Amino acid sequence: MQKTILKVVNEVGLHARPASEFVKLAAQFKASILVRNVTAGSQPVDAKSILSVLTLGVEQGHQIEISCEGEDEQQALEALQALVAADFNGKP
Amino acid sequence: MGTELRGIPAAPGLAKGAVARWDQPTLEIPSFVPLDARAEVQRLARARRSASSELQALAKRTAQQAGRSEAGVFEAQAMFLDDSALVGRAEDLILTGVNAEQAWQQASEHFAVQLEALPDETLRARSADVRDVARRVVENLLGVRSQFRLEAPAVLLARDLAPSQTAGLQRSMVLAFCTAEGGPTSHTAILAKAFGIPAVVGLGAALMEVAEGTPVLVDGTAGEVVVDPAPGALAGFERRMREDDERRAQEAGQAHLPAVTADGHRVEVVANVGGLEDAQAALENGAEGIGLLRTEFLFLNRDTPPDEATQTRAYEALFRVMGERPVVVRTLDIGGDKEVAYYDFGREANPFLGFRAIRISLERPEEFKVQLRALLRAGAGHDLRVMFPMVATLEEARRARALLEGEARGLKAAGEPCAQRFQVGIMVEIPSVALLAEAFASEVEFFSVGTNDLTQYTLAAERGNPRLAALSDACHPAVLLQIARVVEAAHARGKWVGVCGELAGDPQAIPLLVGLGVDELSMASASIPRAKSVVRGLTLPAARALAQRALALESAAAVREAVAAFS
Numbered sequence: 165m166q167k168t169i170l171k172v173v174n175e176v177g178l179h180a181r182p183a184s185e186f187v188k189l190a191a192q193f194k195a196s197i198l199v200r201n202v203t204a205g206s207q208p209v210d211a212k213s214i215l216s217v218l219t220l221g222v223e224q225g226h227q228i229e230i231s232c233e234g235e236d237e238q239q240a241l242e243a244l245q246a247l248v249a250a251d252f253n254g255k256p
Numbered sequence: 257m258g259t260e261l262r263g264i265p266a267a268p269g270l271a272k273g274a275v276a277r278w279d280q281p282t283l284e285i286p287s288f289v290p291l292d293a294r295a296e297v298q299r300l301a302r303a304r305r306s307a308s309s310e311l312q313a314l315a316k317r318t319a320q321q322a323g324r325s326e327a328g329v330f331e332a333q334a335m336f337l338d339d340s341a342l343v344g345r346a347e348d349l350i351l352t353g354v355n356a357e358q359a360w361q362q363a364s365e366h367f368a369v370q371l372e373a374l375p376d377e378t379l380r381a382r383s384a385d386v387r388d389v390a391r392r393v394v395e396n397l398l399g400v401r402s403q404f405r406l407e408a409p410a411v412l413l414a415r416d417l418a419p420s421q422t423a424g425l426q427r428s429m430v431l432a433f434c435t436a437e438g439g440p441t442s443h444t445a446i447l448a449k450a451f452g453i454p455a456v457v458g459l460g461a462a463l464m465e466v467a468e469g470t471p472v473l474v475d476g477t478a479g480e481v482v483v484d485p486a487p488g489a490l491a492g493f494e495r496r497m498r499e500d501d502e503r504r505a506q507e508a509g510q511a512h513l514p515a516v517t518a519d520g521h522r523v524e525v526v527a528n529v530g531g532l533e534d535a536q537a538a539l540e541n542g543a544e545g546i547g548l549l550r551t552e553f554l555f556l557n558r559d560t561p562p563d564e565a566t567q568t569r570a571y572e573a574l575f576r577v578m579g580e581r582p583v584v585v586r587t588l589d590i591g592g593d594k595e596v597a598y599y600d601f602g603r604e605a606n607p608f609l610g611f612r613a614i615r616i617s618l619e620r621p622e623e624f625k626v627q628l629r630a631l632l633r634a635g636a637g638h639d640l641r642v643m644f645p646m647v648a649t650l651e652e653a654r655r656a657r658a659l660l661e662g663e664a665r666g667l668k669a670a671g672e673p674c675a676q677r678f679q680v681g682i683m684v685e686i687p688s689v690a691l692l693a694e695a696f697a698s699e700v701e702f703f704s705v706g707t708n709d710l711t712q713y714t715l716a717a718e719r720g721n722p723r724l725a726a727l728s729d730a731c732h733p734a735v736l737l738q739i740a741r742v743v744e745a746a747h748a749r750g751k752w753v754g755v756c757g758e759l760a761g762d763p764q765a766i767p768l769l770v771g772l773g774v775d776e777l778s779m780a781s782a783s784i785p786r787a788k789s790v791v792r793g794l795t796l797p798a799a800r801a802l803a804q805r806a807l808a809l810e811s812a813a814a815v816r817e818a819v820a821a822f823s
Contacts, residue, residue, distance in 0.1 A: 173607075176378070177376075179376065179378065179379055184332065184335065187335075209341070210340055210341055212340050213339050213340045213341035213342070214335050214336065214339050215336060215339045215341055215342050215367040215371075215386070216339075216341040218371060218379060218382065219367065219370040219371060219374065221374050221375070221376070221379075223376070250559075251556070
């Protein structure tokens with residue numbers, strides 16, 4: 165199990181296109197991936213479910229915790245970390 | 257006769273026409289215990305696949321009719337169809353003895369309700385998408401279809417409009433949208449803007465009383481609808497529509513002419529641009545140059561900083577488009593909210609007050625010099641003006657300038673192409689610059705006022721914070737006073753001043769800025785035709801008197817009132 169805490173800096177938080185990018189990327193890995201909104205104190209949800217991610221209510225500046233468990237957990241964590249750090253590859 | 261309904265402006269413009277109601281029939285969703293739960297799960301899977309094909313087809317057609325971002329709604333909806341949590345929840349329900357229609361409906365409602373409860377209005381609007389998809393899947397399961405067809409151009413009236421309802425609409429048939437529910441970022445608003453027609457949402461339950469065929473007047477700018485207007489009201493509205501169309505046509509027709517006041521004073525009107533396509537659009541709208549070239553587009557979305565050759569090529573392409581027109585380039589303005597993968601700034605409590613923009617550049621001079629050299633190379637033969645963002649101190653201005661001049665000397669000494677003459681300026685975003693304007697005016701050729709940030713730092717009001725919207729008005733006398741100071745100090749030394757924040761494109765603010773002596777207004781391309789027209793309606797003495805009056809007022813609201821009274 166690998167986990168990390170990251171800050172989401174995108175203007176729209178983890179919503180709309182950034183959320184789609186996040187979920188699409190998570191879906192590429194075999195590992196089970198959970199994400200929770202640390203700032204809002206939410207329960208972890210399935211990072212491969214766009215609806216679950218949207219309802220996390222992650223706004224700009226919120227911190228999220230990503231945890232990955234499974235065969236490619238290391239790659240999954242690194243990839244998602246890079247995506248968040250690169251601000252989801254573009255404007256909101 | 258003549259009932260006025262008030263709602264939320266969703267898309268600007270005026271329209272009149274007869275109402276075409278869209279009352280979506282309620283779906284009767286049956287409830288039964290499936291004989292074979294596994295087969296029922298398969299039935300759901302087939303309906304989902306069928307819905308997915310429909311959405312793909314809709315996305316394609318919509319992209320042709322209304323553009324790519326509107327079509328994106330259907331792509332987003334298609335994602336819901338395969339959402340692991342939604343599908344899992346529905347399938348679990350089926351396995352407990354619920355039929356597919358009920359299972360999908362209930363599972364969808366579970367998420368729709370959660371989305372509705374979020375504080376973000378855009379997300380609340382997505383709950384409508386979840387329900388739209390649910391309806392499509394359930395209709396597929398039941399083998400029914402609800403259609404809507406317009407026979408003649410009409411004002412479309414509905415409780416709310418979902419993407420799939422409007423996807424089949426022909427642009428030419430819809431004069432305006434009016435909905436009882438919905439907010440400014442709902443699907444109705446987005447589609448109306450894409451279609452270029454007015455829309456008013458959130459008109460309330462009273463809207464649903466309006467009968468099919470009733471004539472209505474729709475003012476999407478004010479957010480008002482007049483139902484069954486009296487002849488006087490109708491005539492008045494028609495006159496406004498004609499004036500609006502004439503005004504827009506006239507502005508467009510004169511957009512390529514210079515902006516000169518009625519008494520012969522010229523104000524330069526240029527564009528804020530974020531890339532090559534922006535620059536081309538700017539010229540089409542009558543831009544006389546670029547007043548703010550944001551260079552971040554080259555630095556974001558990369559794993560490593562762009563090298564000199566990459567930057568040079570990109571800047572060259574832009575300068576070519578602009579020809580001999582002046583181009584004011586802002587050096588890298590990142591940090592805080594704009595992060596890049598290859599710099600780790602760590603966490604800051606206040607990113608807007610943190611390590612960003614020129615502060616980063618001066619701390620990493622080798623990388624800064626790469627950008628400066630690329631600009632100097634690309635600027636050879638063009639009217640290059642370089643400005644530094646977020647300058648707070650004289651030392652920063654001097655150091656940045658020294659680095660730029662050092663690179664120019666280096667290029668020339670090496671016989672490399674280099675801009676022969678270029679101007680150096682700074683953004684006025686931080687109050688310290690306005691307060692020490694006289695000293696700064698000796699260090700630069702020009703200033704460009706970034707009113708958005710200047711307002712933020714002057715009134716200590718976070719940009720984009722909805723609670724502080726009223727505080728963030730750049731028409732506040734405290735901001736105008738700083739602009740006045742900078743203009744006075746600059747002109748005393750033969751330097752020029754531009755404004756590149758949103759204020760420059762605000763028709764209410766333009767008389768003030770011209771009256772304060774601002775030389776150049778830089779704005780989003782779409783605002784240029786209107787801005788030039790506003791300038792042409794001014795005379796300098798009147799504008800100056802207005803500006804002086806404004807400086808003595810006590811609030812942004814008072815200033816805007818004064819401007820309204822002036823025109």
